[in-house]
Amino acid sequence: MEELSAAIAVFDSGVRLSVPLLFACLAGLWSERSGVVDIGLEGKLLAAAFAAAAAAHATGSAWTGLGAGVLASLGFALVHGFAAIAQRGNQIVSGVAVNMLAAGLTALVGNAWYGQGGRTPALEGAARFEPITLPGAEAARGIPALGPLYADVLSGHTVLVYAAVLATLLTAATLKRTRFGLRIRAVGENPAAVDTAGVSVPALRYAAVLIAGVLCGFGGAYLSLAQAAGFLPQMTAGKGFIALAALIFAKWRAWPALGACFLFGLLDAISIRLQGVSMPGIGLVPVQAIQALPYALTVVLLAGFIGRAIPPRASGLPYVKER
Amino acid sequence: MSAPIEMRRWADYVLVPALAVAAAFVVAGLVVLAIGENPLEATALLLRGALGTGEGVGFTLYYATNFIFTGLAVAVAFHAGLFNIGGEGQATLGGLGAALACLHLDFLPGWLLVPLGALGAALFGALWALVPGYLQARRGSHIVITTIMFNMLASALLVYLLVNVMGKPGSMQPETPTFASAAHVPFAHEVLARLGVTVPTTPLNASFLLALACCYGVWLLIWRTRLGYAIRTVGANPAAAAYAGIPISRVTIVAMMISGALAGLLAVNEVMGVQERLLLEFTGGYGFIGIAVALMGRSHPVGIVLASLLFGVLYQGGTELAFDKPTITRDMIVTISGLAILFAGALDGLFRAPLGRFFAARRKAGG
Amino acid sequence: MTSNVSPVSLDRATPPLAIELVGIDKRFGDVHANKGVDLTVRKGSIHGIVGENGAGKSTLMSILYGFYEADRGEIRVGGVARRIRSPGEAIAAGIGMVHQHFMLVEPLSVIDNVMLGAEGGPRLAAGARQVRARLAQLAADYGLALDPDAIVGDLPVGLQQRVEIVKALVRGADVLVLDEPTAVLTPDEADGLFRLLRILADEGKTVILITHKLREIMAITDRVSVMRRGEMVATLDTAATSPAQLAELMVGRRVLLRVEKAPAAPGPVVLAAENVVVRDARGTARVDGVSLTIRAGEIVGIAGIAGNGQSELLEALAGMRPLAGGTVALEGRALSPAERDPAALRRRGLLHVPEDRMRTGLVPAFEACESAMLGFQDERRYGAGALLDRGAIVSDALERMEAYDVRPRAPLLKTSKFSGGNQQKIVLAREIERGPKVLLVGQPTRGVDIGAIEFIHRRLVALRDQGVGVLLVSVELEEIMALADRILVMCGGRITGERLPGETDERDLGLLMAGVAERAA
Amino acid sequence: QGQAVKPAIVYDLGGKFDKSFNEGVYTGAEQFKKDAGVEYRDFEIQNDAQREQALRRFARDGYSPIVAVGFSQASAVEKVAKEFPNAKFTIIDMVVDAPNVQSIVFKEHEGSFLVGLLAAKASKTGKVGFVGGMDIPLIRKFACGYVQGVKYANPQGEVLQNMTGTTGAAWTDPVKGGELAKAQIDRGADVIYHAAGGTGIGVLRAAADAGKLGIGVDSNQNMLHPGKVLTSMLKRVDVATVDSFKAAKDGTWKPGVTVLGLKENGVGWALDDNNRSLITPDMKSAADKAAADIVSGAIQVHDYMADQKCP
Ligand SMILES: Nc1ncnc2c1ncn2[C@@H]1O[C@H](COP(=O)(O)OP(=O)(O)OP(=O)(O)O)[C@@H](O)[C@H]1O
Ligand SMILES: Nc1ncnc2c1ncn2[C@@H]1O[C@H](COP(=O)(O)OP(=O)(O)OP(=O)(O)O)[C@@H](O)[C@H]1O
Ligand SMILES: [Mg+2]
Numbered sequence A: 001m002e003e004l005s006a007a008i009a010v011f012d013s014g015v016r017l018s019v020p021l022l023f024a025c026l027a028g029l030w031s032e033r034s035g036v037v038d039i040g041l042e043g044k045l046l047a048a049a050f051a052a053a054a055a056a057h058a059t060g061s062a063w064t065g066l067g068a069g070v071l072a073s074l075g076f077a078l079v080h081g082f083a084a085i086a087q088r089g090n091q092i093v094s095g096v097a098v099n100m101l102a103a104g105l106t107a108l109v110g111n112a113w114y115g116q117g118g119r120t121p122a123l124e125g126a127a128r129f130e131p132i133t134l135p136g137a138e139a140a141r142g143i144p145a146l147g148p149l150y151a152d153v154l155s156g157h158t159v160l161v162y163a164a165v166l167a168t169l170l171t172a173a174t175l176k177r178t179r180f181g182l183r184i185r186a187v188g189e190n191p192a193a194v195d196t197a198g199v200s201v202p203a204l205r206y207a208a209v210l211i212a213g214v215l216c217g218f219g220g221a222y223l224s225l226a227q228a229a230g231f232l233p234q235m236t237a238g239k240g241f242i243a244l245a246a247l248i249f250a251k252w253r254a255w256p257a258l259g260a261c262f263l264f265g266l267l268d269a270i271s272i273r274l275q276g277v278s279m280p281g282i283g284l285v286p287v288q289a290i291q292a293l294p295y296a297l298t299v300v301l302l303a304g305f306i307g308r309a310i311p312p313r314a315s316g317l318p319y320v321k322e323r
Numbered sequence B: 001m002s003a004p005i006e007m008r009r010w011a012d013y014v015l016v017p018a019l020a021v022a023a024a025f026v027v028a029g030l031v032v033l034a035i036g037e038n039p040l041e042a043t044a045l046l047l048r049g050a051l052g053t054g055e056g057v058g059f060t061l062y063y064a065t066n067f068i069f070t071g072l073a074v075a076v077a078f079h080a081g082l083f084n085i086g087g088e089g090q091a092t093l094g095g096l097g098a099a100l101a102c103l104h105l106d107f108l109p110g111w112l113l114v115p116l117g118a119l120g121a122a123l124f125g126a127l128w129a130l131v132p133g134y135l136q137a138r139r140g141s142h143i144v145i146t147t148i149m150f151n152m153l154a155s156a157l158l159v160y161l162l163v164n165v166m167g168k169p170g171s172m173q174p175e176t177p178t179f180a181s182a183a184h185v186p187f188a189h190e191v192l193a194r195l196g197v198t199v200p201t202t203p204l205n206a207s208f209l210l211a212l213a214c215c216y217g218v219w220l221l222i223w224r225t226r227l228g229y230a231i232r233t234v235g236a237n238p239a240a241a242a243y244a245g246i247p248i249s250r251v252t253i254v255a256m257m258i259s260g261a262l263a264g265l266l267a268v269n270e271v272m273g274v275q276e277r278l279l280l281e282f283t284g285g286y287g288f289i290g291i292a293v294a295l296m297g298r299s300h301p302v303g304i305v306l307a308s309l310l311f312g313v314l315y316q317g318g319t320e321l322a323f324d325k326p327t328i329t330r331d332m333i334v335t336i337s338g339l340a341i342l343f344a345g346a347l348d349g350l351f352r353a354p355l356g357r358f359f360a361a362r363r364k365a366g367g
Numbered sequence C: 001m002t003s004n005v006s007p008v009s010l011d012r013a014t015p016p017l018a019i020e021l022v023g024i025d026k027r028f029g030d031v032h033a034n035k036g037v038d039l040t041v042r043k044g045s046i047h048g049i050v051g052e053n054g055a056g057k058s059t060l061m062s063i064l065y066g067f068y069e070a071d072r073g074e075i076r077v078g079g080v081a082r083r084i085r086s087p088g089e090a091i092a093a094g095i096g097m098v099h100q101h102f103m104l105v106e107p108l109s110v111i112d113n114v115m116l117g118a119e120g121g122p123r124l125a126a127g128a129r130q131v132r133a134r135l136a137q138l139a140a141d142y143g144l145a146l147d148p149d150a151i152v153g154d155l156p157v158g159l160q161q162r163v164e165i166v167k168a169l170v171r172g173a174d175v176l177v178l179d180e181p182t183a184v185l186t187p188d189e190a191d192g193l194f195r196l197l198r199i200l201a202d203e204g205k206t207v208i209l210i211t212h213k214l215r216e217i218m219a220i221t222d223r224v225s226v227m228r229r230g231e232m233v234a235t236l237d238t239a240a241t242s243p244a245q246l247a248e249l250m251v252g253r254r255v256l257l258r259v260e261k262a263p264a265a266p267g268p269v270v271l272a273a274e275n276v277v278v279r280d281a282r283g284t285a286r287v288d289g290v291s292l293t294i295r296a297g298e299i300v301g302i303a304g305i306a307g308n309g310q311s312e313l314l315e316a317l318a319g320m321r322p323l324a325g326g327t328v329a330l331e332g333r334a335l336s337p338a339e340r341d342p343a344a345l346r347r348r349g350l351l352h353v354p355e356d357r358m359r360t361g362l363v364p365a366f367e368a369c370e371s372a373m374l375g376f377q378d379e380r381r382y383g384a385g386a387l388l389d390r391g392a393i394v395s396d397a398l399e400r401m402e403a404y405d406v407r408p409r410a411p412l413l414k415t416s417k418f419s420g421g422n423q424q425k426i427v428l429a430r431e432i433e434r435g436p437k438v439l440l441v442g443q444p445t446r447g448v449d450i451g452a453i454e455f456i457h458r459r460l461v462a463l464r465d466q467g468v469g470v471l472l473v474s475v476e477l478e479e480i481m482a483l484a485d486r487i488l489v490m491c492g493g494r495i496t497g498e499r500l501p502g503e504t505d506e507r508d509l510g511l512l513m514a515g516v517a518e519r520a521a
Numbered sequence D: 001q002g003q004a005v006k007p008a009i010v011y012d013l014g015g016k017f018d019k020s021f022n023e024g025v026y027t028g029a030e031q032f033k034k035d036a037g038v039e040y041r042d043f044e045i046q047n048d049a050q051r052e053q054a055l056r057r058f059a060r061d062g063y064s065p066i067v068a069v070g071f072s073q074a075s076a077v078e079k080v081a082k083e084f085p086n087a088k089f090t091i092i093d094m095v096v097d098a099p100n101v102q103s104i105v106f107k108e109h110e111g112s113f114l115v116g117l118l119a120a121k122a123s124k125t126g127k128v129g130f131v132g133g134m135d136i137p138l139i140r141k142f143a144c145g146y147v148q149g150v151k152y153a154n155p156q157g158e159v160l161q162n163m164t165g166t167t168g169a170a171w172t173d174p175v176k177g178g179e180l181a182k183a184q185i186d187r188g189a190d191v192i193y194h195a196a197g198g199t200g201i202g203v204l205r206a207a208a209d210a211g212k213l214g215i216g217v218d219s220n221q222n223m224l225h226p227g228k229v230l231t232s233m234l235k236r237v238d239v240a241t242v243d244s245f246k247a248a249k250d251g252t253w254k255p256g257v258t259v260l261g262l263k264e265n266g267v268g269w270a271l272d273d274n275n276r277s278l279i280t281p282d283m284k285s286a287a288d289k290a291a292a293d294i295v296s297g298a299i300q301v302h303d304y305m306a307d308q309k310c311p
């Protein structure tokens, strides 16, 4: 029973930790499937988190916060799109730039507005997304094993968590079953083929990049409106990069992305739980070793099981007709 | 034939970045306006702060030193078709290598200890890059991820060592004891003082020369050696490399190690040169700026030096700016750097295309 | 079938025009690809376009298809002036094109590729049903059978081209442009294609056919236009011209279409393969127990449909692929796995002109002089020790370019800036001039114009006469017939027959290539 | 009547608004500015090289006293103080031995002891938590004092400890802080003390959301979640700053080491309207008694820094 409830708690925390990763990862998926590499996920998350917190604080409504977050993220997505698609600039540089810009501007503006070193005031009540309990969660609790699983792991999260799962579903379905999805899949592999088929390559790529913007907007809003209660400079703490790792893990596919992100979240949760717990045989493991665990495991998994992950063939290459 | 090409080169490495940076400043100016300061005044302060005083220049060059090391590191990997985001971690390990040498070989004379320290830095940096390189070459693990992960692992390792193993007893600060004086890398102001020239005290030290030497070394390696030829072939066209009988995975690993070694040398400037002890977070994000530097510099040493100088100016000038204008915080530096990277690295087309046309016209006119 | 030209010649009386190009002009940076080109194509006719590499044929057609936009000039379709700014508009105008370099998305299925851009509705499922029906119908009408769910990347080139044609037809093209379609086909496949084109023409569709093979022009086209250096130099009725005349128009000088060579004087065996097996990444045997010998001073030709293991065999012999079975002996000594390293083999005089110059034989991003040392970068002549001697590299490259008349003679120009034929010359100059003992040659004249072909063929024969053992892999039967002293035919990774050029013809070989004769025999 | 002073501050990497001791210095300076009507200059460094640069810059421009916040500034202060013998320097959290340097160190362990005691008394489960930013000596010092306090009040009491991370982000990651707190709550902790700068905001938030109690650090954080923050371990850097500035103004500024503990009321625990309802009279008396005993020496709170060990 002890173990079970502990395990449940870890899973629960794993879910929470994996949500921002999942949003960012799906964002990356759309962008890269269309042939635009995006290492600016981190920056978009950060910008969204700030805008969301600021707007939520101003209006007292989490939903307007979410809207603002999405808009901010879209802004940066447009910059990246313009550089990568219209200007055929180097997509990695543009991504790095987006990250730095977001880091600088959020702190700068935040400081100018609130005079707290970029921090937004703490958010209360309606300005945050509160957990919602799924129907019959309490009743189900009684059922051994499955009950708590449903009540504690599946139920009791903010609406954005369920939105993330929905986003995964939509992404998978759209890519697989719709005209738009087919064209996205094609343009990431061979833009010339799409072009000669009479479809505009830039339009497709812009669309994908903007979708990525929306998704990062949700991720950022989740950070500052659901997981935390307000914005803090640098609060994304590298999640954008972990999301990229997850994307490669998932070989640019939607459901595997969900799996990969949950894996990362879970590893994180477990490492939290292992701190200070003394291992049989080894004795007390140094904190740093535990903290490094998720990263070490990632490398091992990557080397051991994933093997070569081949990105969409045209990703990272601007589309130029005339050599 | 060659004249116009030279012209374009020159434009590519100097003119385009210059215009781009100008554009970056314009946009940054708007931000400054938005927070209620005078952009022109700010720009003036920034430039004067970076280039107007001896101290400013010293700091600018000191920062540039870091960027040159990390920029070269990224560039070498690029030529082999590898994207090494691991500069931070490799530099961290470089610091460890330097510290171990300086702390445990302190009985040696300076002329021997300092080079050994540098060697340690390069060696450890190379080893930390070896693993991702190997995994990429032999197991096909994506180098971008593995290097990111190795950054995290490096910082964890360093905290552990500084707190539990190498830390100076009784210090709150997780840091090693200060190195023996033999390990001291001469500062510019010391050297010049000995020559009778007095300049303000700055962190600028001999590693700047080392950085320039590395630039020449990298140029030689990439464009004038057989290994460099192999590296570029693997990077540009792996199939052709296989056809040419070039051992691809070995070259990949070697390239990564060279890249890691260059990143590791950052420690010579920061750990041996300035801090004279190993401490947490001394890499200060220079590894990431290195990516931008390499890309802006078109992975060519000349371009890298120029880009490094640019960021040196932004860092030092920005500091002075923050000093004189409390409303403009240190975050302004990050913002301007971001803009510079954006315009010079990704939106350069805005300026390259018109320039190209201009020169084409010039050439036609010239006949 | 192919002989049935009569209906077309009949309605030549008042021929309505399908396409008119007027004063088309196009520059790519420094390259003036099309210089005020005029072209008129009659409705329901098959119109050939020939010209040297880089003459501007693909560019002209890409402009008609809206892939490139002309700097100047007008396009008329069915007599009415049209602004065609994008492939979309071309498709709308009833123009379809099969590109020289296929425009397919390899990881996607056939049906996905066919549907792309013509999905018929936001939901794929709906459109898919119709497209499947259409595919079935095309298969019935024209024998263009395709498995809709096959992954395009896994299909042999022949079928990939079929996908391209089907794409155009599904979009309801009235004007069909094919850019060097037969470069990747066997004679049988080519005849099949021509039969199809003839049917389409008879149905009133218009076909524009770009090719380097005058045989095909003579066999199938009604009229033919010749381009040179970006200009349209002539448009003639096919019936009223001859290959020799066309060749002369193309190159601007006489060319003899046949290499005359003395009978071979074969020496000792220099290269011998014994039951060689080569497997691909998936583990399937691409080369399945091949044995062959090459003697000094003879040219052994390997004929076969692209993708039947010739490429893999060639790469295996060159040491680029591990052997899953069998042995290879060089000058009578069996090679150990260690000795089968490409670099080591090169040092021992086994040189290799790879099939795909852009992917394998050169580094497009390098300066020409650096591409000209690829594979020999360790030779002392390029500098002592670890350092390379720039001067030596450049002068060496310049010499080779002189010897092979590579144009422009610019060792410092980026390799990718040279035209196809010139790139091929760079590779040949690099390999041949080193006086090999054995030379492995793959598709030496693929996409290369007549002028260059003549030159390359002469070189290979000269090499043979110097006592070099040459293994020639080519999908061009003409080439095999013209050069080889002994012909091996490959099919499905095995050798399905050996012939002497004297005692065989293209039909016979074609059957062997299709793997039919083997079973018959 | 005082002489003209030009006070200046160089903050540590955490920055002016780290909701922690940097911010404490800032509040103190603002306080002084209000009371004495004297302007001051300050600077947030961005990397290690800037410590020296900033100190030197201020000293050259004739600023004095110059407050250097944080132990990391020690070597820089040492250097620059030598170069400018007649400028006054005050370093916080570290001892620098120089004729023109005043070193102010705090007995965080004593304050932590008291909040530990209060935590133990407030806990119903007998389990309490501690969340640190990074596993470094200073934080271990906090933790060590805290644990002693808990054990003193409840020998069976158990302390769950977590550290946030190994990079600078460890101090600015409220999300991770929240997760750490939640994890500890899941394991039964119902009072959680943080020493993690900005990360701590997430800790206090998580505790409040779960209906448990948090304990703030450095400056008074009770107001962050009124009624949900048991108390805050006060480290009166603000007072120290004001004193240093005042002394300089009145000409009574003295170099040397000042150790601020409970006795000097440089550390303590916060009691205000936000948490009065949480502190029962008996808790208060126990805390006051312990405080008195520590001052009198009856209770010896072990300082981790003394031997890098915690009993
Ligand atoms: N996209 C492009 N950018 C720059 N130059 C180009 C481009 N496409 C073609 N060229 C150049 O324009 C000229 C004409 O090229 P084009 O492909 O039309 O020749 P072609 O007649 O099709 O030759 P081939 O028989 O080899 O296919 C050549 O010099 C070629 O290198
Ligand atoms: N993609 C390109 N970009 C820039 N310049 C090119 C390009 N392709 C070719 N050129 C230049 O244009 C010249 C003419 O190219 P083209 O393809 O017409 O050569 P060519 O005379 O047809 O040679 P070949 O018959 O061997 O193909 C080339 O020699 C080259 O210098
Ligand atoms: Mg050509």
Ligand SMILES: [Mg+2]
Pocket (backbone or CB within 6 Å): C057, C058, C059, C100, C179
């Ligand atoms: Mg062509």
